[in-house]
Amino acid sequence: MTEYFEVHHRDGAARVGELRLSDPVRTPAIADDVTADAGSEWPEGRELPGGSEDEVTILPHRGFPSGTPEEVQEAFAPDYPEVEYPSGVVVSRETAADFGADVYVLSGAQGIVDHAEAFVETIVDVRESIPADSALYLPGVATPANVATLVYAGADLVDTDRAVIKGTQGKYLTSDGEVFLEDLEELPCSCPACQQPADSADREDCIEHNVNALRTELARVRERIRSGRLRDYIEGQARHDQWLTATFRRLDQQYAYLEQRTPLVRGAEITAASDDTLRRVEIQRFAERVTTRYRNRFDAPLVLVPCSARKPYSESRSHGRFHDAIQFRGHTVSMTSPIGVVPQELELTYPAQHYDSVVTGRWSATEIEFVADVLAAYLERNEYPRYIAHLPEDYLPIVERVEDRLGIDFEYTVAEHPTDTESLANLSSTLAGEPKYRKRERQHNTLKAIADYQFGEGAGDELFDDLRIESRYPKLRAHDADGEQLAALVPNYGTLSLTLAGAKRWLDSDVPTKRAEIDAFVPRGSVLAPGIVDADDDIRPGDEVVFEGPKAISIGRAEMSGPEMVGSTRGIASEVRHTEEK
Amino acid sequence: MSKPSPEVYEQGKGMDAHNQVMREIRGRNDKSYDPTEPTRVWLDEDNTPDGVYQSLTIILNTGGCRWARAGGCTMCGYVAESVEGGTVAHDDLMTQVQACLDHEKENADEESGLIKIYTSGSFLDEREVPAETRRAIAETFSDRERIVVESLPDFVDREKIADFTDQDLATDVAVGLETATDRVRHDCVNKYFDFADFEDACAEARTADAEADGVDVGVKAYLLMKPPFLSESEAIEDMKSSIRRCAGVEGCHTVSMNPTNVQKYTEVEQLYFGDGYRPPWLWSVAEVLEATAEEDVIVVSDPVGHGSDRGAHNCGGCDDRVQKAIKDFNLRQDPSVFGQVSCACELTWETVVERETGYNLPLAR
Numbered sequence: 001m002t003e004y005f006e007v008h009h010r011d012g013a014a015r016v017g018e019l020r021l022s023d024p025v026r027t028p029a030i031a032d033d034v035t036a037d038a039g040s041e042w043p044e045g046r047e048l049p050g051g052s053e054d055e056v057t058i059l060p061h062r063g064f065p066s067g068t069p070e071e072v073q074e075a076f077a078p079d080y081p082e083v084e085y086p087s088g089v090v091v092s093r094e095t096a097a098d099f100g101a102d103v104y105v106l107s108g109a110q111g112i113v114d115h116a117e118a119f120v121e122t123i124v125d126v127r128e129s130i131p132a133d134s135a136l137y138l139p140g141v142a143t144p145a146n147v148a149t150l151v152y153a154g155a156d157l158v159d160t161d162r163a164v165i166k167g168t169q170g171k172y173l174t175s176d177g178e179v180f181l182e183d184l185e186e187l188p189c190s191c192p193a194c195q196q197p198a199d200s201a202d203r204e205d206c207i208e209h210n211v212n213a214l215r216t217e218l219a220r221v222r223e224r225i226r227s228g229r230l231r232d233y234i235e236g237q238a239r240h241d242q243w244l245t246a247t248f249r250r251l252d253q254q255y256a257y258l259e260q261r262t263p264l265v266r267g268a269e270i271t272a273a274s275d276d277t278l279r280r281v282e283i284q285r286f287a288e289r290v291t292t293r294y295r296n297r298f299d300a301p302l303v304l305v306p307c308s309a310r311k312p313y314s315e316s317r318s319h320g321r322f323h324d325a326i327q328f329r330g331h332t333v334s335m336t337s338p339i340g341v342v343p344q345e346l347e348l349t350y351p352a353q354h355y356d357s358v359v360t361g362r363w364s365a366t367e368i369e370f371v372a373d374v375l376a377a378y379l380e381r382n383e384y385p386r387y388i389a390h391l392p393e394d395y396l397p398i399v400e401r402v403e404d405r406l407g408i409d410f411e412y413t414v415a416e417h418p419t420d421t422e423s424l425a426n427l428s429s430t431l432a433g434e435p436k437y438r439k440r441e442r443q444h445n446t447l448k449a450i451a452d453y454q455f456g457e458g459a460g461d462e463l464f465d466d467l468r469i470e471s472r473y474p475k476l477r478a479h480d481a482d483g484e485q486l487a488a489l490v491p492n493y494g495t496l497s498l499t500l501a502g503a504k505r506w507l508d509s510d511v512p513t514k515r516a517e518i519d520a521f522v523p524r525g526s527v528l529a530p531g532i533v534d535a536d537d538d539i540r541p542g543d544e545v546v547f548e549g550p551k552a553i554s555i556g557r558a559e560m561s562g563p564e565m566v567g568s569t570r571g572i573a574s575e576v577r578h579t580e581e582k
Numbered sequence: 583m584s585k586p587s588p589e590v591y592e593q594g595k596g597m598d599a600h601n602q603v604m605r606e607i608r609g610r611n612d613k614s615y616d617p618t619e620p621t622r623v624w625l626d627e628d629n630t631p632d633g634v635y636q637s638l639t640i641i642l643n644t645g646g647c648r649w650a651r652a653g654g655c656t657m658c659g660y661v662a663e664s665v666e667g668g669t670v671a672h673d674d675l676m677t678q679v680q681a682c683l684d685h686e687k688e689n690a691d692e693e694s695g696l697i698k699i700y701t702s703g704s705f706l707d708e709r710e711v712p713a714e715t716r717r718a719i720a721e722t723f724s725d726r727e728r729i730v731v732e733s734l735p736d737f738v739d740r741e742k743i744a745d746f747t748d749q750d751l752a753t754d755v756a757v758g759l760e761t762a763t764d765r766v767r768h769d770c771v772n773k774y775f776d777f778a779d780f781e782d783a784c785a786e787a788r789t790a791d792a793e794a795d796g797v798d799v800g801v802k803a804y805l806l807m808k809p810p811f812l813s814e815s816e817a818i819e820d821m822k823s824s825i826r827r828c829a830g831v832e833g834c835h836t837v838s839m840n841p842t843n844v845q846k847y848t849e850v851e852q853l854y855f856g857d858g859y860r861p862p863w864l865w866s867v868a869e870v871l872e873a874t875a876e877e878d879v880i881v882v883s884d885p886v887g888h889g890s891d892r893g894a895h896n897c898g899g900c901d902d903r904v905q906k907a908i909k910d911f912n913l914r915q916d917p918s919v920f921g922q923v924s925c926a927c928e929l930t931w932e933t934v935v936e937r938e939t940g941y942n943l944p945l946a947r
Contacts, residue, residue: 040940042811043766043820063940065811067856069849075599076769090941107941111857140942161937165946168930169897203929 004056004086004102005135005156006570010541010560011225012281013127013154013251013261017135019102021086022053028147028218028225031056031137031157035088035103041078051085056103059083061090066111070094088137093122096129103157104130105137113141113150116246120153124257127154132560133529133568144175144213145237148221149244152234153251163214167207175217176240181206189213228268235276252279259285260561264454264542265350265493272338272357275366280338282351287340287370291377293457294343297445298331300437301386302379303427304410306395306418307336311353312474314344318419322390325427328442329434330388333378335395337367340374345449348474348494361394372401379406386411390427392418443469447478447489447496454495454544455511462509463487463502478502496544500578503546503555514539514558516565516573518549523576527556529568536562545574554579600772601653603849608650611847615643617670620678621660621702623685628696629882629913630728631800631835632752635696640682644710645669647703649734649774655760656772656810659845660702672715679719697723698730700756706737717745724749730802732756735775735783738801740790747794754799754836755787760806762824770809772849777827784833791833802836803828807870807883807894808862809842810850813938814931814945817862821870829879836880841867841894843887854892860944864888864896864904865931868920871908875917882912891947897927 005027009016019025025034035056038049046060062076073094080089080099088103096104106126112119127136135156142150142158143166150158166173172181174188181201187194193208194201201209224230238244251258262281270282277283303326308316313334314323326332332344342352363371375398379387389399389410399410413426444467448460455463466481474491486502489495498506506513516535518527527547539545539562547554556576558565565573615621621641628637647654670678686694699719703710711719723729729751738755746753759780760771767773784801791799805824808817821839828834841862844854853859867883874881885908887893889901896904900923907919930946938945 037939040811040813040816042770042940043763043816045765058941061940063811063943065853065856065858065943067853067858068811069599069603069852071599071602072596072849075595105941108856108858110942110944139939140937140945159942161942161945164937165930165933168927168933169946170926203926 002100002102002131002133002569005133007133007560007568008571009226010261010263011228011230012152012258014151014221014225014230015156016222016225017156019056019086019135021055026222027135027156028151028221029157030142030215030218031103031139031159035137035157048081048083051083051087053085056086056088057083058088058090058103058105059101061105061107063090063107064092064095066108068092068108091126091130093125096126098129098131101134103135103137105139107139109138109141113138113146114243116243116250119243119247120250120254123153123155124251124254128257131567131569132564133570142214143178144173144210144217145177145241146244147214147217148175148224148230148234149238149247151218151221151225152230152248158214158218160211160214163210164207167210168203170203170206171210172206173210173213175213175220175237191216228263228266229271231280232271235271235274249276249279252276255281255284260540260563262540264540265495266354266542267492268354270338270351270355272355275364277338277357278366278370283338283340286349286351287374289453290341290343290346291374291381293452293459294346294449295452295457296331296343296382296384297448297460298437298441299385300329300331301388301431301434302382302384303330303332303388303390303431304335304341304395304399305332305390306392307334307339307342309356309359311355312347313342313353314347321419321424322427325424326431327428328436328438329431331384335371335375335391335398337363337371340371341378343449345446346453346494348489348491349450349453350493350495352494361392363394363397368398368401372398372405375399376402376405379408388413388427388430390414390418390423440469443473443476446473447476447487450489450494450496451487455506459509459511462511463505480505493542495542497557497577498544498555500553500555500580503544503553503578506544507546512538514543514545514562516545516547516562518547518552518554520550522552522581523547523554523556523579526559526572526576527554527574529560529565529571529573532565532568532573535565535573538562539565547574547576550582552579552581594768596769597653597772597774600656600849603852604650604653604656604772607849607852608653608847617643617645617674618677618681619643620682623682625686625690625694627913628698629836629880629915630696630754631798631880632728634913635728636690636692636694637696637698638682638686638690638694639698640679640700642675642678642699642701642705642711643670644675644701644703644705646701648707648709650703654772656770656849657806657842657845658702659848659851669709672712672718675711675715676718679722683722693726695727696730697726697728698756700732702732704733704737705731706733706739706742706755713742713745716742720745720749720751723751726751728752728754730754730756732758734758735779738783738786740786740793743787743790743799744794747790747797747799750797752798753790753794754802755783756802756804756838757783758806759803759824759828760809761820762805762827763820766809766812766820770811771806781831784831788833799833800835801831801833802838803834805837805839807839807841807867810853810859811940813940813943814863814866815935815938816940818866818870818935822873825870825874825877825879825881829874829877834879836882839867839870839881839883841883841885843885843894844892858944860947861892861894863931863934864894864901864908865928866935867894867908868904868911868923871911872917872920875911875915880915883908884912896931897925900925900927
């Protein structure tokens with residue numbers, strides 16, 4: 001049972017949580033003042049301490065430094081008792097398991113920092129072996145430069161040990177690395193310890209500054225998690241150190257670990273400033289769903305257009321002009337780095353209207369390859385009567401690649417620039433004679449496309465076979481033939497919120513559902529983790545989930561993943577939108 | 583007293599694991615050694631109960647420790663330096679002794695008053711050094727003043743000691759006690775005898791002393807500072823209490839407290855390679871010597887490989903100066919020698935002592 005730790009915000013593997021001590025502590029935090037070490041059992045046997053609500057008692061332990069042979073770890077692995085007070089247990093990569101503690105202290109952390117491969121493999125292993133709602137403490141390793149990455153990987157607690165030791169050695173730490181204090185002409189910080197000329201600062205000042213810098217960085221990281229923007233920070237900050245960059249890249253290769261923890265939607269914008277953005281779960285997931293779940297329902301020719309800085313695209317000036325030229329005679333698909341391709345129905349769907357990229361007119365080889373792969377996969381699944389490319393010159397290498405690969409020919413309509421008069425006239429005349437599709441078809445296809453994207457291939461037709469639409473884009477509402485509402489489009493995220501009627505239809509359909517079994521209670525407002533009996537593995541934060549128990553059926557939006565719902569003893573598992581008593 | 587042969591040692595999970603690991607690690611070493619050459623020999627100066635002597639130290643190659651064949655101590659690489667096959671014949675052992683005498687003749691102006699013989703095992707174990715050889719060696723050195731022979735406590739026997747006292751040699755048995763804390767000796771060092779066995783060996787030495795007419799017999803305890811798995815502060819405390827407990831045992835007149843160094847083909851080396859082990863700071867050695875200077879026992883220390891990454895070290899800038907102070911202390915037992923050395927890295931060391939724990943070590947390199 002994790003009684004004294006609760007996760008409040010999640011951002012991928014990073015979390016903001018709370019150590020529920022007599023004086024609560026927000027995590028990720030510095031553990032120095034809130035942990036009490038009951039001592040190592042290597043030199044002597046220890047009594048089980050009485051504990052206190054004021055601090056996390058680290059139970060008597062045998063730490064296994066990095067490099068301890070497995071046989072020795074097995075032979076000396078301590079057995080931890082369950083206690084009634086806030087407790088921490090010392091584990092290693094090999095011995096990590098559920099000991100019913102609130103905090104898991106990783107021994108051997110010294111051997112994995114600075115080694116990206118070992119670090120990533122260890123953290124993933126340990127995090128998967130301990131309960132989701134327990135805090136992971138990496139002792140003795142945090143610096144202002146690495147703490148963002150430690151937390152990004154899944155750490156909840158660190159300490160000031162390394163920052164202080166470095167200070168004693170005259171090493172001045174910042175979020176971009178370390179320098180010898182004596183080499184500094186000025187102190188690049190304005191914390192209290194740095195309110196003096198560089199040449200008068202001594203090692204005590206250096207220690208104080210290092211701790212301040214660590215605290216500052218942790219506060220920054222907590223804020224980033226709350227706003228859902230830690231990854232954007234990491235992509236920039238980690239570049240100051242090779243092992244940190246290698247670490248977040250290697251974590252991207254641990255896709256299952258990150259994907260399980262990455263929400264379906266966020267309010268925050270993605271900063272796409274490097275090729276690393278392409279490896280983000282959100283980007284990969286969108287590309288994967290567009291090329292395996294989505295299906296084009298229009299009969300019109302394909303019109304590929306460039307993305308716009310303004311989102312959603314349809315609100316931009318350039319797309320307004322494209323629209324005026326196309327006049328509902330073509331199916332508009334925007335090409336963009338880092339998203340790939342965005343069919344017009346999904347222009348609201350996260351992250352299609354939630355990113356901002358660096359536009360230079362020069363594409364990197366990685367971007368070209370990624371977008372070409374997505375476009376090719378998209379076109380293999382979706383055939384069109386005609387293929388029109390209304391694109392500026394820098395997009396053409398991508399289209400040409402796809403033409404070669406799939407053996408299809410595009411009609412090109414841009415003279416100089418997509419929005420110049422001649423190009424727009426070309427686009428319009430190229431579509432001459434094509435029939436216009438109607439607004440009703442457009443609205444139906446939009447809701448069905450989002451259903452495909454969100455619930456799985458074919459979901460749009462399964463859920464909305466007798467669709468009637470009310471209200472205006474983007475606030476579309478889906479009703480059945482009898483007028484009962486099934487779902488509403490959430491304009492901010494481009495996803496569907498189901499009603500109970502919609503949820504029941506989902507359950508009755510052949511589409512894979514996301515369900516959780518709850519105890520005998522009637523959810524009001526939210527479902528807490530302890531009320532969950534079981535939950536599907538593939539539930540992700542932000543997913544629509546049906547909660548069913550002996551007393552009620554509810555529909556809501558998940559706050560945590562399915563495995564976390566099952567493994568957690570605290571925290572809100574899901575907000576609940578509608579409940580019906582049985 | 584527990585039995586010497588590993589096969590009848592009390593079996594335990596931790597011991598089995600350490601042994602299994604050490605056997606596997608030692609198996610990686612494919613070197614073998616010439617049974618007619620000593621492992622090592624050197625000249626030095628040593629403090630003894632009757633003053634400072636020039637000493638001739640001999641590491642005799644006897645085929646090594648029997649315990650190490652089962653796996654053995656986590657820090658000990660000396661077995662790797664022993665001969666293939668296991669036993670060394672009497673003639674070969676005497677050839678080794680002669681090589682040591684030649685070394686002394688070549689490098690010293692006069693004969694050493696003190697002879698120290700180590701085997702990385704037990705000189706008094708007759709399976710390692712036959713009685714015939716022991717007596718011949720005693721005879722060889724009969725013109726010297728003192729002799730030190732290394733042995734596990736189990737083999738300390740008044741009659742064997744008499745072989746030396748009969749030659750009028752004051753005799754010290756060097757016992758690798760490592761620590762007075764049984765738990766640390768067992769779990770961290772993987773050495774399987776108890777402090778009580780050491781006390782028994784000291785009592786046996788007292789008897790030998792009483793039986794030898796006018797010739798002193800005593801025990802010199804060898805302690806190991808900072809075996810694996812201990813933090814710096816735990817290691818310091820373990821040594822302070824060990825020295826105090828040794829001082830309280832009659833018959834034990836000298837303690838040689840030696841920092842762990844990282845030897846090849848050992849579990850300690852595996853930890854070291856994994857960034858999980860750092861030898862003790864020289865400041866820690868100084869701290870222990872200073873804190874126990876008042877005890878009624880001679881305390882000396884010989885940090886092997888001081889200043890190197892694999893040996894006891896500080897920051898690299900002050901290692902030689904602190905080592906010199908330790909050597910000075912060895913001869914004079916005067917703690918004020920440590921007041922004369924200082925370095926900025928003491929602040930780092932103090933922080934390590936204060937903050938290093940069983941789960942965050944090593945905090946500094």
